[in-house]
Amino acid sequence: MVLIVDGDSGFRKTLNTLLRRGGGFDACVEARNGVEAIAKTKHLLPSLAILDSSLPEMNGLELAGQLKAIAPELPIFMMIEEVNMNVEKEALSRGITAVFSKLDDLATLVANARAVCGID
Numbered sequence: 001m002v003l004i005v006d007g008d009s010g011f012r013k014t015l016n017t018l019l020r021r022g023g024g025f026d027a028c029v030e031a032r033n034g035v036e037a038i039a040k041t042k043h044l045l046p047s048l049a050i051l052d053s054s055l056p057e058m059n060g061l062e063l064a065g066q067l068k069a070i071a072p073e074l075p076i077f078m079m080i081e082e083v084n085m086n087v088e089k090e091a092l093s094r095g096i097t098a099v100f101s102k103l104d105d106l107a108t109l110v111a112n113a114r115a116v117c118g119i120d
Contacts, residue, residue, distance in 0.1 A: 001027040002113065003046040005037040005063065006079070007056055015050065015106065023110040024119045034058040034066070041070050047117050050077045050109070052102075053087065064096050075116045077109060 002025050006012045009032070016028040029044060031037040033056045041049065049067055053060035060078045067074055075097040080087055088099040097116060100109045114120075 001025070001029060001044060001046045002117075003029050003031060003037060003040055003044070003049040005031045005034070005049065005055065005060075006052040007032055007054075008052070011052075011102070015109075018106055018110050019113060022107070023114055025113070025117070032056075034063040037063055038066055038070065041067050041074070045071060046074065048075050048077065048113055050079065050113070053078050053080045053091075061091060061094055061096075064091070064094055068095050077113065079109075 002019055004012050004015050012030045016030060019025040019028050029040055031040050035057060051060040051063055055063060064076050064078065067076060078091050078096045078099045079102050080099060081102055083101050091099050098112055
């Protein structure tokens with residue numbers, strides 16, 4: 001199960017569809033913000049979390065830290081608006097598995113999600 005956390009419902013739906021149809025994931029759950037993401041992580045224990053870097057209430061880096069406290073082995077992908085090496089370095093230093101730009105082809109994210117979750 002993949003947890004998709006983004007304030008933009010259209011982006012969540014697009015990514016959800018890509019992961020289920022093109023990625024082979026059976027289930028995706030969505031959260032609009034960090035509070036929802038924390039509750040769903042505690043309850044559902046996803047195999048991957050995909051977070052937007054700019055969320056309402058707390059940013060993606062703060063949320064990643066809280067999710068890692070709940071599930072230390074949880075792979076986390078962070079989505080950023082545009083490529084920024086400083087943000088990427090900070091994210092990776094905090095245990096985020098990979099950083100992707102929302103402007104890039106999401107097929108790369110889906111392929112990486114499949115690899116991280118062991119889907120052939």
